[in-house]
Amino acid sequence: MLFSIPRPKLGPNLLHLLPRHGTHTSVLKSLLPSFIADIIFPEQKPNWRLHPTSYLDGLRGIASVIVFFCHYTENEFRDLTRAYGVDQGEPSGWIQAPFVRIIFSGRPMVHIFFVISGFVLSYKPIKCIHARELDKCYTTLSSSTFRRAFRLFGPCVASTFMILLLNQIGFLGDGRFTFWDQLWDWKNVVFRQITWPWAWDKDLSPGYDIHLWTIPIEFAHSMLLFMVILMVARLRLRIRQAMVFGLIVYCLACGKWAAFEFLAGLFLAEIHVLQAARAKDWESSEMALFPAKRSAGSTVKTMFHVSIILVGLFIGGWPNRDADKTPGTRFFLAQTPMPFAKMDHLAPQKFWFGLAAAFMVWSVGELPVLRRFFEGPLAQYCGRVSYAVYICHGPVLGLFSKLVLGSPSRPAVGQPGTPDFREAVMGDGVRGLMGVEGTTQKTMSWFVGLCILGPLVIWAADIFWRAIDNPVVSFGKKIEEACLDDSAPSPRSQGYSAAA
Incomplete structure (x- = not known):
């Protein structure tokens, strides 16, 4: 399981709504992210084990x-x-x-x-x-x-x-x-x-x-x-x-x-x-029977690797x-x-x-x-x-980036009635909502867009x-x-x- 979240406690009237077996269950599990499927179907959760690497x-x-x-x-x-x-x-x-x-x-x-x-x-x-x-x-x-x-x-x-x-x-x-x-x-x-x-x-x-x-x-x-x-x-x-x-x-x-x-x-x-x-x-020697003490050498080693x-x-x-x-x-x-x-x-x-x-x-x-x-x-x-x-x-970015991020608002340019006049354009998407004027607005737009596109990826x-x-x-x-x-x-x- 990705997060240490207990399975939601469903009442007896809601538990039966979740399919447990058959084709519908397989389709639902295959379409859900695996960590969510593991919460809904804990009995089918794989047992991932750690190894030395x-x-x-x-x-x-x-x-x-x-x-x-x-x-x-x-x-x-x-x-x-x-x-x-x-x-x-x-x-x-x-x-x-x-x-x-x-x-x-x-x-x-x-x-x-x-x-x-x-x-x-x-x-x-x-x-x-x-x-x-x-x-x-x-x-x-x-x-x-x-x-x-x-x-x-x-x-x-x-x-x-x-x-x-x-x-x-x-x-x-x-x-x-x-x-x-x-x-x-x-x-x-x-x-x-x-x-x-x-x-x-x-x-x-x-x-x-x-x-x-x-x-x-x-x-x-x-x-x-x-x-x-x-x-x-x-x-x-x-x-x-x-x-x-x-x-x-x-x-x-x-x-x-x-x-x-x-x-x-x-x-x-x-x-x-x-x-x-x-x-x-x-570990197999007699020295393992005595508790290890943190030495100056181990502190230096830690600082060395932290520096790296x-x-x-x-x-x-x-x-x-x-x-x-x-x-x-x-x-x-x-x-x-x-x-x-x-x-x-x-x-x-x-x-x-x-x-x-x-x-x-x-x-x-x-x-x-x-x-x-x-x-x-x-x-x-x-x-x-x-x-x-x-x-x-x-x-995924190619499919959804423009849809999610949109474009920023643009003010009108020039004087009405002149050849170079351009009407104001209302922004849309994350850029239209957050703006892209200055580093702060760009950073906020970057973060909000990432919060939407990240789960899709x-x-x-x-x-x-x-x-x-x-x-x-x-x-x-x-x-x-x-x-x-x-x-x-x-x-x-x-x-x-x-x-x-």
């Missing part, structure tokens, strides 16, 4: 919501993304201030996605390596590699096809294509942009949903990650860590930010496994424009190393976003307060629907998660099981060496 799911969920906030703000309230403290003809508002502006800074969240992906995809193989279960490690890598395309591309193919249909009936786009022409155009977008892994870390700006530019990058670097794990699986611990760290430095030296982030996730996953093993050894989080939040508020004029940000911009300093205008922020993402993912796991928050019900729910939120927020994402996302994952598993050759003898049974 659940906090990363929560972090990814909150990050996906921030990406939605980002695109909503950049598309509809672009003035609020201005750099704080830079004179642009209008005073800066509190929402533009450092640290606060992270709530609509979606660009660094993409880098957090990639570090988390590297961590989560590496976690199980690394655990198998430490347990000396190399056969299980190789099986896990084989399964993950086979199913990765289904997991990433399947929901995107479905969502963009829905956008095609919405375009054809006139709800999105101009509908200028015939159905067959647009179907061919959609096919080209799917094959040459959404599922195109050969550009590595280039923004291909896919048609139908430009926000899916990260998906081919995610796929390509997942394959790179699996190859690196396979390469280092049989190495000794210190040699493996040194090699992975060397590859991380090499990727930075080559300007390959996404590769750096995935491999940083691999490095952090091994640190996590080592720490868990040490904690288990400590604060610096990361500040870097995450990197403005889209005028970074060279923004207090604080211009310092980091000046320290950007080569080749990021000269690649393109976005490369410096990608370097700092990637670096901050790696350290922040590490520090979140080291701070119990943050870890508990990301393991909480709200963050965990966001984690479950995170991919659906990422996929659905663009089309979450609702659509929840339905997409259950109707498309989860079935695609299950479909990938079934395809893999159907294709497996269980009759094939293992190399060991044939007398082949591991190096053959």
Whole structure:
């Protein structure tokens, strides 16, 4: 359940009004957001359990919501993304201030996605390596590699096809294509942009949903990650860590930010496994019988990780424009190393976003307060629907933003009877109600619009998660099981060496 709200107490005359079984129940439950359906039908509520990396799911969920906030703000309230403290003809508002502006800074969240992906995809193989279960490690890598395309591309193919249909009936786009022409155009977008892994870390700006530019990058670097794990699986611990760290430095030296982030996730996953093993050894020792005392070292460690989080939040508020004029940000911009300093205008922020993402993912796991928050019900729910939120927020905003936000009132211009006279126009929607004069009114309009559009995005994402996302994952598993050759003898049974 998303919120800790008891089920409403319905009297005997009202309880029978809620359907309990049959087709109507299934339809009602499928159309309601899952956390509301869980309140109405508690006996059908899934039993979600935490696992050692659940906090990363929560972090990814909150990050996906921030990406939605980002695109909503950049598309509809672009003035609020201005750099704080830079004179642009209008005073800066509190929402533009450092640290606060992270709530609509979606660009660094993409880098957090990639570090988390590297961590989560590496976690199980690394655990198998430490347990000396190399056969299980190789099986896990084989399964993950086979199913990765289904997991990433399947929901995107479905969502963009829905956008095609919405375009054809006139709800999105101009509908200028015939159905067959647009179907061919959609096919080209799917094959040459959404599922195109050969550009590595280039923004291909896919048609139908430009926000899916990260998906081919995610796929390509997942394959790179699996190859690196396979390469280092049989190495000794210190040699493996040194090699992975060397590859991380090499990727930075080559300007390959996404590769750096995935491999940083691999490095952090091994640190996590080592720490868990040490904690288990400590719990089984005699020292665990004595109560632990908070030492000066633990206080210093906490302050260190808090400092990392604060610096990361500040870097995450990197403005889209005028970074060279923004207090604080211009310092980091000046320290950007080569080749990021000269690649393109976005490369410096990608370097700092990637670096901050790696350290922040590490520090979140080291701070119990943050870890508990990301393991909480709200963050965990966001984690479950995170991919659906990422996929659905663009089309939902395209469908409802203009309807909800409307336009502001405009006063009359010129003198009546003259050629340049324009009559006053009454505003409508949130902008007409709240106004957009000055930063305060824009911020209020932004907030009210978000309170209306946010639930629509979450609702659509929840339905997409259950109707498309989860079935695609299950479909990938079934395809893999159907294709497996269980009759094939293992190399060991044939007398082949591991190096053959």
